[in-house]
Structure formats: structure tokens, C-alpha cells
Amino acid sequence: MFIDVGCYQLKKAKQNAYGDYFLSKRDAHGRTIAVLSDGLGSGIKANILSCMTATMLVRFLEKEVPIKEAAEIIMNSLPVCQVRQISYATFSAVEADEQGNIRIVEEGNPSFVWMHGDTPQKADYTEIVSRSFPNRRMKVYQFQVEQGDRLIFCSDGVTQAGMGEKDYPLGFEREGLLSFLQSTIAAERDISSSQLARLVVDKALFCEYQHKSQDDISSAVLTFRQPRKALVFTGPPYEKHKDREYAWQLVTFAGKRAICGGTTANIVSRELKREITTPVTTAMGALPPLSYMEDVDLITEGILTLTKAQEYLEEGRLNEADAAGSLVEFLLSSDIIEFMVGAMINQAHYDPALPIEIEIRRTVIKNIKRVLEEKYFKQVNIHYV
């Protein structure tokens, strides 16, 4: 099973830093770790507290310290606010593997929601009391999910949204969240984690007084499902006699297929005797336009488009209309992305007469891999051919 991780956050109105912090990592064995922490108060102080808590937890879990133990160490060591007598940061930590084994530890955050399709499920937990602070308890869950299940985590900014308003005297509450999740998932069964997280946060904001966030609002979602795969073929292969093999690998790939590169597209076209068409469009912006070929979902120019796509991904510009925007959309609609990178170098790209500097393909692909993994929680593999 693939674990699709998505998160969306809003700052408390007029603050300049997020008081909630979300971190997620996926290790080589397919284990996914995610932590959502809410720092006391808001703004930069809360940001530091929640960032510290989330980072420590993720590090512990990465080093395979059992989740219960890691949470206990943090709970025992986290300071308590002198004035309010509550802990400086609350957290939810989850560890999930590809078989659907889940372990969750919560301290202070609203309890997560486990949805099987559009039906909420109940999970049993054990409570552990902090040794040094008996009023602090953490809940430990261990259970198994199935394909199609979702785990939804949120900060109290969601459950307390709109508190004091006529329609929500006690806030949006867990009941509000549950019925919202049920109707949203029933309406769109295949909704992605990031879309669902965004809808939850938007809904919470909608409940708020004057639609302004009175607290940091965060939601993180883990969806367990069949992975959507994509293959991107870019750059001519080093060994010319293998061109045909790679061309076939592309068009028979079980998933979505893209070519980034004019020469690469020509190779596929030549080897498989399939025509490429490139409509001449006048308004195309600063990048060469898209081309079309049977059985290939997307064809773009190579290095310029890839470089631009990297920029869009890093800056979070996800709705651009040019070829790089189409590539970004292609990449983000997949979970597992394979890059088949040809090692042949086009000398003409490094002609000093060129008015701009062209990056080396490998570097760009490595950067794209990094940003896709760290910022968009994708699984990316690079194969050099």
C-alpha cells in the first residue's frame, strides 16, 4: 500500500509565523513517519516550540527508537508553562508501514480520526502518565488499516474553530469534523490527502469569526491506497543500441508517462515509428510548447522546462499555465515517480555563446527529487541509462 501524506496549514491571523509544525519522512523500507505539533500560544514562540518538538520526535523515530519511548522522553523533558501549567507543545506522532500497521502517540492534540471510506472507525488506546508530570497523559494506539483508509490529524485550531459564534458555541468540534469528513469523502472517494487537508482547514476557517483564523489551523492526512505511478524519460541514453528497449519501457509502463526532451522524444518516435506533433502556438510564454504522441501523456522540452518546474515546485507555484506548469501537475498527480535519465550530454548546451547558463540534467533531476520528497512527500527513484 502506498501512504499518501498531505498537510495544509494556516497561521493565526496577523501572525508572521506558523505556531503548528508538521514534519514527515519516508524511509527506504517504506515506513512513513509524521508528526504534527502545536506550540503554546502563537507566532514565533509557538513556532520554535512546535518545530523543536516535531523535529526531535522525527529524529527519534528515524533512529528507530520505539514510538512510545520517544514520546515518553519528549513528554518528560518538555517544559510546562509556569503560568498556565500546561505543556509548551502538544503533539501527535504516527508511524505507518506499507502493510498498514499503525502506531500513534498523542499528547494534548485533538484525537485523530480514522476513516474507512466514509465511515469513522474506533481505535483502542492505552494511556500512559508522565513520570514527572502526573497531569500529562499520552494516548498510545496500535492498529491495522486497510486500503482506502485515512487518518486525519488536526490541531485544536480545527476543533475549536468558530468557538463563541452563534452557529458554533463550542467550536467546530470533533462532531463537526466527523460529519464534514463523512460528507466530503462520500462526495469524492478518491480525494487526495493534500486536497482533503486543505478542505478541512478551509472549513475551519469558514467557521471562524469574520473568517479570520483565531488560532493556528493545521490538518494532516494519511491516505492508504494503491500507488499511482509515473515514469519520466529525459535525456538520450548513453548506449545508443538500447534506445529501442527504453522507448518500449516507456510506452508499456503501467502508469502515467512523460518525456522531457526534444531529442528523447525523437528517439521514442523513431524507435516506435510514432509521429510527434507540436502545434505552433504563438502565445507560449518563456518555454517551448508541449508536443503530443500516442501512449505518452506529456511531452515537453528538456532542461529549460525541468529547471523551471524545479523552481515552481520549490516556490509552491502550482498553477502555472506553461509547459513547466503541466509537468508540475503531472508529477504531483502521482505518488511514485521514476526518472529514467539518459546520460548522454548535448555539447551544444554548453556552448559559451549561449545567452543563458544551462544546468546539467542530473543536477536538476536530483533537485527535483529532493523537493518532491521533502515538500510533497512523493517517492522518487532515479535510474541512469
Place this chain on the structure above:
Amino acid sequence: MKPIKIEICLGTTCFVMGGETLQNMGDMLKKKYGAKIEVEAVRCLEVCSSDNFSKAPYARVDGEVIGEASLEKVQAVIEKKLNHE
């Protein structure tokens, strides 16, 4: 009479060296010559890496590769072909 086929290269090198302006050329040529020509964009003519041709950007008119292609150069070749016939 078969229309003259004009291919404009939109490979990386050509695009960087002026393919973007060449593309607008397609419209201008089409306006001037109408049905006598056929304009197409191609992904890469694969001539930039060979030294046999002068310099990017490239265009191809009925199979004839034009280096450092510009509106004037391409037009000159089209005129030559039209007059020849």
C-alpha cells in the same frame, strides 16, 4: 503544387538562441504566403550537436537546413524555391 514545408526547431539550444522569436515567424510567413507553405514546429532537428551547420537557431525548409535562421533568411529560401518552380 505541393506546399513548401517549413519546420522550426524548438529544441533547447534553438529556443535559447532565438527559437521563441522564430515561432512568431510562423504566423508572419503564413500571412504572407498562405497555402503555398506549411509551418510546423519540431522538437529538435538534432543538428546543433554537429559542426556541419553554422549556428542555432535552426529551421528547415523542404529538407534544407538553415543555420542562424531569421525571418529574412527563411523568406529568402522560400522565395528562391517559389521562383525556381
